[in-house]
Amino acid sequence: MKSLIKLSLVLIVTVLLTSLALLNLGEVNLRWDIWQIETSVTFVLALLIVLFILFYLIIRGWLWVFNLPAVWRNHRRIKRFQQAENSLARGLIAQESADWSQAEKQLIRTAKLSQNGVMHYLTAAKMASMQQADQRRDQYLRQAKLDYPEQGLTIGLVEARLLTEKDPALAAVILAELHKQNPKHKVVLQEYVGILRQLKQWMRLRELMPVIKKVSGLARQDIAQIETEVLAMQLAQAESFSEVENLWQALNGKQKLYPQIMVEYVKAAMKAEQLNGLSEWIEKALKAEWDESLVYYYGRIQFGPAYDRLKKAQAWLKQHPQSAVLFLSLGRLACQSQLWGQAHEYFKQSLKLQPELETFHAFAQCYEAEGEEREAALIYKQAMLALDKPES
Template sequence: MRLIVIWAVVFFIASALATLMLYDNGRVSMVWGDWVLETSLSFMLAFVLAIIATGYFVVQLVMFLWHLPQIVARRRQMKRYSSAQNSMHEGLLALEYGDWQKAEKLLIKSAKYSESGLVHYLSAAKMAHNQGIVERRDYYLREAREAYPEEYIVIGLVEARLLQEKSPSDSVALLKALFEEDPKNAAVVRELAYGYRLTEQWDALEALLPAIKKSKAIVREDLWTLERQLMAGKLTLCLTYDELQTYWQSLAKKYQLEADILAEYVEQSISFGEESGLKELLEKSVGKLWNDRLVYQYGRLSLGPAFERLKMAEKWLQGREDNPVLLLTLGRLACQSQMWVMAQNHLKKSLQLCPQLETFHALASCYEAEGKTSQAALIYKEAIERLEDGSPKLIEA
């Protein structure tokens, strides 16, 4: 609407001037020394407008020619950006198809000309890593650091993740350096925490906990899982039973009944030859929340009458008749109670469900305890054959 009004005003003024000139064309005189130039006002106005238009065109032409190299360079750059974008698109598609070599080639092809060059370098490094070509991976990471020095944090994070599988200690060392540079970076804190967990550096992880909570780098559920793993890991660092007991007693009761923490405590206690109180702890924990690892540990206890533990474990069998871990535990307890047939039946069924070397050993030991050494030898032979071909076989006893 505004444009229409403007054009209407311009048209009105032009019409008024044209009408005025028709009635009186006017005269203009210009004197320069002895020279006198006379012309009509309309011609003079047209001449001035022509001069202005010509001047404007000349100025625009000069400006265009002045900026022409920049315009050409910008168009070339846009063409490169477009080509780089297409290469990135094709590279990511190749990545989805699992063609890492093609993906790497496409991604690195135009990394220097792309607005997202950092993504090109890092993705190409991942592709080289997936192919096991460490030299090219490291080369792409160096190129990324040279081209984008301000992005050292994200480049370091990517490198740490790539190193994590085969060189976890190097990965943690790199993450520690990044953490010293930027201790408030949530991504760095999170990766360092998981690195400590992977390398079982429990004391270092414990020292990092305040930074984890302050930065909120890990969501509450995952943080609780990490803390449980930390407590369980700290138990493995105890060198004596007294040290183990001291740390165990420092834990709150609710933590002591957590399955992974309790399982590690039981494992360590058994390794020190101390089983006092383990039976009650395991029964209480399994009664609240089922856990295969705790049930497995229950079958390894040797303190006190095995028959009592067998009767308790049989209560857990309802609804879990096909649980191979529970069947292994029942088989061990029945064997300790000299209930040979029951023990062998439970162990055979466990082997049918999930053949494990430990279950073979338990079954052979049960036959040996009964005095059937020849039958035990057959079980050992069956275990060796199973290990050689990897195919499941039912045991005929």
């Protein structure tokens, strides 16, 4: 369409010029000292048009020459960007193929040429980390920070993730600083909460709970789980049973029945030999939610008639017939009740489901309680053979 319009304009101008030439509008007489020029008006107009065109071409040529260095630089920059993008694509393809070395090589080769060089450095750092090349990983992260200071948040998140497995304490420091600088950033807070849970820093998590509830964007059940973990860690890290008891009494009835919280309370109570009412609490908790850790401690309680606890635990077999931990606890309770035959069968079934050193030890102790030292020695021998047997 544009070409048609241009052609039409050229034809119109040509027709106008031809018409002017045919009309012969008059003559032009120019004198300068002894010089005199006589010509037609049409010729003068044609000459002016030619001069205008020449002037236009000269200006355009001068501008082209003047801008040539910039045009060349822009051309080279575009070419480098294309090379960087091609290198990035090859690196990402190598990453998907799990060729970490080739991916790192492709990504870092053109990192300085790319418009998105920070992505080159960060992905290359991940590839170096996959190869256990921590020195190269740290080098790429430092270069990213140096060249792209405005991307500090993203770089910090990637660095923390790469350090989480080998140096979680340092990752926590990085995330703490990022959270301090960006207190309302959801991803930073979620990552920070995750590393604090991994490090079991319950005090810091407790301080953050109001912010977690307001800003983190975590689901309600996840927040409830964090609260439960914080309470359980408080009980686990209490310095005395009186402190444990104070924390326990401050909980509501529902919180006390959470398995994570109950386990820590039971462990502390057993260590302090405060066993009165402990089995009843475990029974209530197991009725609300099955947890094999609580089943394990239920069998270790030695307070009150073991036979009553044995009968209650036997009822759990209907719903959990494949629980090695339940059979272990049943064996212990039967042994306490001096029901030797039942105890033997329960221990054997537990070992059949999951051979564990502790189960062998409890089985042998039961024989010792019977006075069957020879049978106890055989169980210890079986334990040694089972543990020395190489895995298939």
